Amino acid sequence: MIRLLRHRLERVWDELVLVEELDSCDSEHLSLLTRPELGVTFSKIHAWRLTQYTKCVFLDADAMVLQNVDVLFEREELSAAPDIGWPDCFNSGVFVFEPSLETFSSLFDLARQRGSFDGKCSYSFLYKHVCINYIWYQS
Numbered sequence: 001m002i003r004l005l006r007h008r009l010e011r012v013w014d015e016l017v018l019v020e021e022l023d024s025c026d027s028e029h030l031s032l033l034t035r036p037e038l039g040v041t042f043s044k045i046h047a048w049r050l051t052q053y054t055k056c057v058f059l060d061a062d063a064m065v066l067q068n069v070d071v072l073f074e075r076e077e078l079s080a081a082p083d084i085g086w087p088d089c090f091n092s093g094v095f096v097f098e099p100s101l102e103t104f105s106s107l108f109d110l111a112r113q114r115g116s117f118d119g120k121c122s123y124s125f126l127y128k129h130v131c132i133n134y135i136w137y138q139s
Contacts, residue, residue, distance in 0.1 A: 054099075057094070063093055
C-alpha cells in the first residue's frame with residue numbers, strides 16, 4: 001500500500017522527500033487540546049533540510065491553495081499569516097523559510113530538549129527559536 005501511494009505521489013510531484021516522523025510524545029499537553037495526533041507536527045522541522053533550495057514555502061497537508069502563491073517567495077524568513085484563533089500569533093501551517101542544516105540541527109535539538117508549550121510544532125516553538133526576521137503577512 002505504501003509503495004503504491006509513493007508511486008502515485010511521484011507521478012504528480014517533481015520531487016518526493018521521505019522524512020522520519022518526529023513526535024513530541026507530549027501526551028499531557030496534547031490531551032488538553034484533545035488532539036493527540038498533533039505530536040507528529042514536529043516532523044515539519046525536516047523542511048529545513050531541503051538545502052537544494054534557497055527559499056521554500058511550507059504548506060500543511062490541510063492547506064488549500066486558491067491562487068498562485070509565487071508572491072510568498074518574495075517574503076523574508078520567517079514570514080507567516082496570523083492565526084485565526086490567536087491573532088497575536090502566527091499560523092505554522094503556512095510559512096516562508098530558508099533551508100539550512102544549521103537551523104535544522106538547532107530546531108531538532110531544541111525540540112528534543114524543550115519541546116513546545118502545547119506539545120506540537122506550533123507557532124510558539126518556531127516563533128521562539130527561528131523568528132529572527134519575523135514578519136506578519138496580511139493580504
